[in-house]
Amino acid sequence: MTRVLIIGATGRMGRALVRAARERPGLRIAAAVARSGSEHVGQDVGDVAGTESLGVAIVDELSGALAGCDVAVDFSQPAAAAANLAACVAAGRALLLGTTGLPAELHPELDRAARHIAVLQAANTSLGVTLLLELVRRCAEVLPLKFDAEIIEAHHRHKKDAPSGTAWALAQAIAHGRGQSLEEVAALDRTHGGARAEGEIGFAVVRGGDLVGEHTVMFAGPGEQVILGHRATDRGIFAAGALDAAAWLARQAPGRYSMRDISL
Numbered sequence: 001m002t003r004v005l006i007i008g009a010t011g012r013m014g015r016a017l018v019r020a021a022r023e024r025p026g027l028r029i030a031a032a033v034a035r036s037g038s039e040h041v042g043q044d045v046g047d048v049a050g051t052e053s054l055g056v057a058i059v060d061e062l063s064g065a066l067a068g069c070d071v072a073v074d075f076s077q078p079a080a081a082a083a084n085l086a087a088c089v090a091a092g093r094a095l096l097l098g099t100t101g102l103p104a105e106l107h108p109e110l111d112r113a114a115r116h117i118a119v120l121q122a123a124n125t126s127l128g129v130t131l132l133l134e135l136v137r138r139c140a141e142v143l144p145l146k147f148d149a150e151i152i153e154a155h156h157r158h159k160k161d162a163p164s165g166t167a168w169a170l171a172q173a174i175a176h177g178r179g180q181s182l183e184e185v186a187a188l189d190r191t192h193g194g195a196r197a198e199g200e201i202g203f204a205v206v207r208g209g210d211l212v213g214e215h216t217v218m219f220a221g222p223g224e225q226v227i228l229g230h231r232a233t234d235r236g237i238f239a240a241g242a243l244d245a246a247a248w249l250a251r252q253a254p255g256r257y258s259m260r261d262i263s264l
Helices: 012-021 045-049 062-068 078-091 106-113 127-142 165-178 236-249 259-263
Strands: 002-007 027-033 071-074 094-097 118-121 148-155 201-207 213-221 224-232 255-257
Touching: 002 012, 002 062, 002 236, 012 027, 012 045, 012 236, 027 045, 027 062, 027 236, 062 078, 071 078, 071 236, 078 094, 078 106, 094 236, 106 118, 118 236, 127 165, 127 213, 127 224, 127 236, 127 259, 148 165, 165 201, 165 213, 236 259
Parallel strands: 002 027, 002 071, 071 094, 094 118, 118 255, 148 201
Antiparallel strands: 148 213, 213 224
16 A cells, blocks of 8 residues: 655645545555645645545644655645655655746755655656657657747646746757757747747747646648647546556655656
């Protein structure tokens, strides 16, 4: 039985994780953490998620909650990621980090943490997006730079980071396939005009309504386009993928892992 702790248990993804866990007999939610001051602290996490009571009260202190768990799944806030990572290292517990909008300085910390615990950081935990990343990377390897790369993404009106973490991951896959540095070729703002430079990776962002998540990658060449995409219609796919990954991660030796290690 894999014992899972959910960090950010009262958010959209946290609640989806609690609901999805009901369908996994080899896994149980053993602890749930919310931010300090949350109105849900002390409540049963199952009740908050809109399912049956689980006998697991939401707490606001992570280090103590880690003791009775095998793996932590973090879908909280970027500002809390470093502290959550440090707590998991101190407790010797595996961590799946699904929070997006992470600061760049966190990535070296993830590498250091991976010397002590199993760490999986993923901007998207769906099987379809994991495959899309591979297809995009391969297209970028094969197509010449005269095929301009554009990423179009759309999410619900409440999403704070833009472009999305998945859009950044797709851009990184393109840059990797082309042998580029993403920081040097990412084009986030075209409002100042000017012709497109060869090799740029462009972004277009849509925020509105209750869109779960849509990502399209266009390689636009002279006279033809190659278009790859993924559309999520149910946030449950991300929760299911995250729980599958968490159960797998709990059995791994210390190291840095990705969804590709599980799915492909």
